[in-house]
Amino acid sequence: MDRIGFRIRRAWLPAALAAAAMAGCASVQPWERGVLARDSMALDPAPMASSLSRHVHESREASAGGSAAQGGGCGCN
């Protein structure tokens, strides 16, 4: 029972965090988002380099998958 409860708590954790984030954010008007529009503030500021790095890590670590990336090859060696 405790285990089930733990699973439920863990499943709700992301949702709770999301709700907290949405509730906690200030009302930032569009014209106040100049900083957020910079390349350095993009969620991935260097997508080409990070794509290569991710490919290498996924071929060397076990926790591949779960992202939207596809392909990537066998990575058998």
Added chain:
Amino acid sequence: MAATDRSLARLALAAAALPGLAVRPAAAADEEGIDIQFGHYQEGEVDLGGVRSKHAPIQADSLHARLALRFTGRWRAAFNYVQDAWSGATAVASAPLVSGPNVTWQADGVTGASPYLYLYAQLDERLRPVRRDANGIVAGPDTRVAQTITGASREVRRQLDGTFTREFDLWSMDVGAGTSREPDYRSDFASLAAHWRLGQDRYTLNAALSATSSMTDATLDHDGSPYVYGYYDFLGDNSYNQRHTTSLVKPGDMSPVIHGGRSDWTAGLSLATVITKRSLLEMGVGASRSRGYLGNPYKAMEVAFLDPRQQFGRAGGNPGADYEWDAQVIAIPEERPDTRNGQTFDLRYVRQVGRHEAALHAGYRYYRDDWGIHSHTVELQWVQPLARGWTLTPSVRWYAQSQADFYAPWITSRQGLLNPVTDPQLGQLYINGASPHDGHVYFEDPSIPAPIDNDPNSWNFGNPITGTGGYALVDRTTGKAVDTQDLASSLMPWNALYDQSLLPRHYSADTRLAAFGMLSGSLAIGRAFDNGLSLAFSWEHMRRSAALGLGGGYDTRFADRDADLFSLTLRGELHATAGHPAHAGHVAGDAAMLAPADFLGAHAHAAAGSWMIGYRVERERQGGAMRRDGRVVGDAELVASACPQPGCYARPTDMSMTMQMLEVGYTIRAGLALMAMPQFVDMRMAMRSLVGAPPGDGMGPIDAASMHMHHPHTTSGVGDTPIMVLWHGGDELRFAGGLGISVPTGAAGLRMRPVMARTLGYLDYDMQAGSGTWDLLGAMSVAGGDARLAWGAQAEATLRTGGHNDHGYARGNLLRAYAWAGARLAGPWSVSMRLAWRHEAPMAGAYAGTLVPIVPGDQAWSVGGTRLDAGAGLSLALPALGGMHDRLTLEWLQPLSQRLRGYQLDRQGSVGCSLSLAF
């Protein structure tokens, strides 16, 4: 609502529709541009217990080209082409160090060519391997493990994918598909994603779904697979296929081939939030579902078989022994589950810090699956913009995972590798080794007299025909005694391979499934120029550490190693240079727009400070007949004359060379430019045996090299890099000249991988990626005409001034000259024709190391020659991309005559495609 509030709301909505005000998933993801990235990955050596592998560690070269375009105001698309070439040492299995998985017989401590998979160890009562000291006395348990290393063939993977995006007022949708191909694995994938902008762009909700279908088609290592048991049983029947439903083993030309299919589904949901004017947060959850053959065909598990019939220690009833168990340590194929389900949770936080526009990126990822693996990943990145468009980005990454439920470096099993098949009444059974499937089974019968051998030609003439026990052998089916010595001599005890049901259901020694961590740090430096061009270099150093693993598990320090990843990324934003004064109305450049893409004057139209990027792909093919001095030669002459004694064994049937070249030019001042042209090359050669070829050498190097004929040779990697200074001048007649060097960045000593422990040495000269020498480059050109009709000529030379390379040879000087004429057609289209002459002088020297010559191309005197080509090209001007001289060209070159040196395969022609963009 007050009128002021409504106006404010409308303004806010209008402002929100402006690009860049929503949370951006990736820099430049929604902007038109072309990206080209070269990457190089290099692993360090692992600890093999004091022995060095003769195989170099894994390394990979990578090329990634990306093109992002906007078709209309609502549609955009992005296309990726990725090419990786991997080669180097790979681990087949791991075993107790004391059992000697990497034995060296050489004084320099370099392990032999064959992987050592058939091993022996002595274990104590707790099943720990024991180590003996110099006097042969047991010195205690030794639980150290080492991997067995073998060389992986150089393999090239190519991936092509595209994503189309349709934008709506408050949401957008991506539809993508792609394919990835490599010799032993192919996958096709599709994806669907949607992004909703909510709350005046304060939130972006993303949902994504992807499906991948993959197929393994792996030829097992011909050096290692003979020592891996479990594909076939004692009688040679396929036992692997009886145990598996998602994969099967088939016999191949050189060694067995594993086929298996799998499907992978992933789904993800994320929410990106604007928290403050200076910070963003993204959270996401994801799930993955995999079905099918999820194993690694090249990995094996070492099993310590404790055969009760083969015990000589205390377990065998010898109380005076100083150890307990004798173990045959044998490799068998790994067994993984056919299903895998995983879940992820991602968190990413971005915040501007201080007044210097720096941005802190912090990321966390949690992963878990039903294989028992869970992992944490923490990333910190600091993006620091500097003056003049420079950006410095240091970052660190910490990753830790637990081990899979079925991971073990090696396992034990209390049974024999081979176990006698017996009958409760008849005892040990025998089969005919010469005909094991004939249905006859034999046993020794002490109750009947053995027949006397009456064959006067038999070595046993006049004596009883018996089995090893000295009794008569009886056919269980017929009940008759064996009465010929030939049959008796071919009978052998019938054994069964190990009982699979006594092993764990799943097991793998792939260290990627062990508990370990990975620490890495990286530094990237980039510069963005005003004209839309940006350049970035990054270096990442990573270290695997078993000490960072989660949740205990096996100690896998034996797999710890360092690795480095380098990348160079060039990006050009399309439309960024429209109306750039550097490109406004150059008459000379207009005439050059009609020239072939590699014409020197085509690069000479830019003003000071401007950049040019070109991407060229050329593919040349050889096929058909073998020739010498222009005449067709048959197999008999090739055997007799094209190779040293005893002669040639094979000939190429089809060869292709694909070169991808990135051209980067910078105009230092009007009339003077600097060009660098890094290249990525692929070569492929298919062969067949020659009729009348000499006999083999009894499984020696010739026979081993001949085994490579069953599949095409392929090489791939970075080629040499020309760097040139160009100048141009003139008015009616325009002249251009260039002087530079060719940097030997391409490998000139690529070798065949060993077969059957035979070192086979170098590949053909024309299969090498580079020259291995620093060469001098010179070129000059002249052009005339106008924007409607133009002509020109060019001469080029590559002079090998640097002596022999490290492998003992130098390619011959290369001379090229061509004349061309071009005409503009309707609209943006133009055509060109050219007549091209090419001469490669004889090579100096020859391979200094091991070479097993079996084809004519192994000989230095069968390289180079002279040929005359005619070419026709079609060009499309692309002013819509922003540059006045942007264009796409396609050209075909057909040999008119060829006089190739020595014995070579006919040149069939080449096709080239170039994209040139000015900034």
